[in-house]
Amino acid sequence: MHTLFSLPVFGVLLLGCLSATLAPDQPGASTSTPPPSPAQKRVVFIAGKCSHGPGEHEHKAGCILLAKRLRENVPGIVTEVFTEGWPTRSEALDQAAAVVVYGDGGEGHMINQHLEKVNTLMKKGVGLVCIHYAVEVPKGTPGNYFMDWIGGYFETFWSVNPVWTAEYKTIPSHVITRGVKPFTLNDEWYYHMRFQPGMQGVTPLLTTVPPASTLNRKDGPHEGNPAVRAEISEGKPQHMAWCRERPDGGRGFGITGGHFHRVWADDNMRKLVLNAITWVAKAEVPREGVSSSTPSNDEMGENRCPH
Template structure:
C-alpha cells in the first residue's frame, strides 16, 4: 500500500511542482495603443513586444509578459496579474477601463504608464493618475520638447541596478509633471537636466514652465509605493522606437517594469540581448506607404543638431504666428487654383 501511495505521489509531483512554479511567476500585462504619428514614432505595439520578449526569453527571470492591443475585451486576462504597463496615445487605452484599473490598483496591482500615456486630462490626473502612480503630465503645466538627455538613475534603488553611468538618449522627454501633493512620497527614479544647447525641438505644449525648468534637474521617470501595497511608475520617454536599442535605456525600463510588478530586480539589472537593426524593425505598424527602415540610434549625431531657436516665450509665440501665417497663405493659394 505504501509503495502504491509513493508511486501515486511520484506521478502527481510534476503537476504539483508546475502549479507551484506558476503561482510564483510574476505576470506582466502590456496594453499597447494603436498606430500613431509616423513610422518609427509611437510604435506602441512593437515597443511592447520588444520589451515583453526581453522579459520572457532573455531575462532569466520567472516572469510571464503578455501583450494585448488596446483595452482587453476578456477581463479574465487581469486574473493573477502583478503589473499592467500601458503604452499608448494619451488615454485612448485606459479610457475603456478607468474603474477596472482603479480596482486593480486598490488590490495592489502595479501600474506603469509610458510616454504619451502619462497625459490624461487635469481632472483624470487628479482622480486616477496621482493616486495610482504619483503624477501625470498636464496641459498648461508640463512641456514636451525633444532633447538630448543624460539620464541619471536614482542611486541605491533597484531601478539603477546594472546602470553605472549616465544614459544618453534623444527623445521627446516631457518634464515638469504635476505630482501629488505629498511630493516627498514620489521617487525621482530617472532625472536629467535640459539645457538650451540640448533642446532640439520645442513644440505644441511649450510654456513658461518649460522655460523656467531649463538648467534644473527634471524628473523623467518617477514611482511610488502605494498604501494598497502596489507600486506605480510613470516614464515620459518612448517617443522614438529606436531608443529601445540603447542597452541601458532599455535596462532602466525593464528594471522599472520588474520593480512595479513587485519582483526583485537582479543586482546587475534585468538582462536582455542587444537589439539588432532587424529586431528593431520587427512588429512595426503598417502604413499606406512602405515603412522606411529604422536604423540603430547614434546619439552623437543628434547632439550635432542645432538648438531650437524658439525657446523663449517671445520667440515661441512669434514662430507659432509665422507658422499660422504660412499655412493661411498656402491654403489661399490652393483655393485660388
C-alpha cells in the same frame, strides 16, 4: 499501420491551428503564455494602435520586444501582450501582478474609459507602468488617479513635450536603477510633470536640467507656459522617470521617453524599463539589473506599424 482522421475532426484541428496563428493580430487579441502558477508573476502589456510616422509610437513592436526580454531574463515572470488597445476579454487583467500601458494618451488615453476598473486593480496591489504618451491624461479625475497610481502625469498647459538629447550624468541608487549607467539619449522627453504634492512616495529616477532650447516654441498645451519657463531659467532639475510605492502596497512607474522605437536598442534605457517592470510586479530584480541582448536591426524592424 495508418491512423485515419475523419474529415470533421481534421477540420476542427485545422481551424484551431489557424486561430492560434492569427489571434495576435486580431483586435483585442494577445500574444500569450499559459496562466501563471502561484510562484509566477503575470505581467500584462497593453499596446496602443498605430498613430505616428515610421519608427514613432511603435507601441506593438515595443511591447513585444520588452515582453520577450522580460520572459527571457527574469525567472518567474510570464507575460501577455495585447496588441490592439484595451483588451476586450473580461478576464484579461485577472491574476495580473503588473499592467504595462504603452499607447497614445490625452483625451484618447485607453484607460480613460476604464478608470474604476483600473482603480479596483490598484487597490488590490496590482502595479502599473506607463510609457511615453501613456503618462498623459486629462486634468481632473484621470490626473488625480494617475498621481495616486504612479505618482505623476503629464498635465497640459503645465508639462511640455520637446524632442531633445537628455544627458543623465548621475543615476540615483534604487532597485530600478541596478546596473544602469549614466547615458545620453535623444528622444521626446516630456518634463515638468505634475507630481504628488511634496513628491509623497515618489522617487525620481532620471533627472537632468533641460536646455533652454527645449522651450523655443510658443506657449501652448504641450509647448510651453510661464511656470515651466521660470523653472528652466532658474536651472531647476526635471524628472523624466520616477516610481511610487502606494499606501495600498502597489507600485507604479512612469517614464516620459519612448517616442522613437530606436530607444529600445539603448542598453541602459532598456534595462531601466525592464528593471522597473520587474520591480512593479514585485519580482526579484537581479543585483546587476535585468541584462538582455541588444536587439539586432532585423529584430528592431519586427512587428512595426504598416506605413
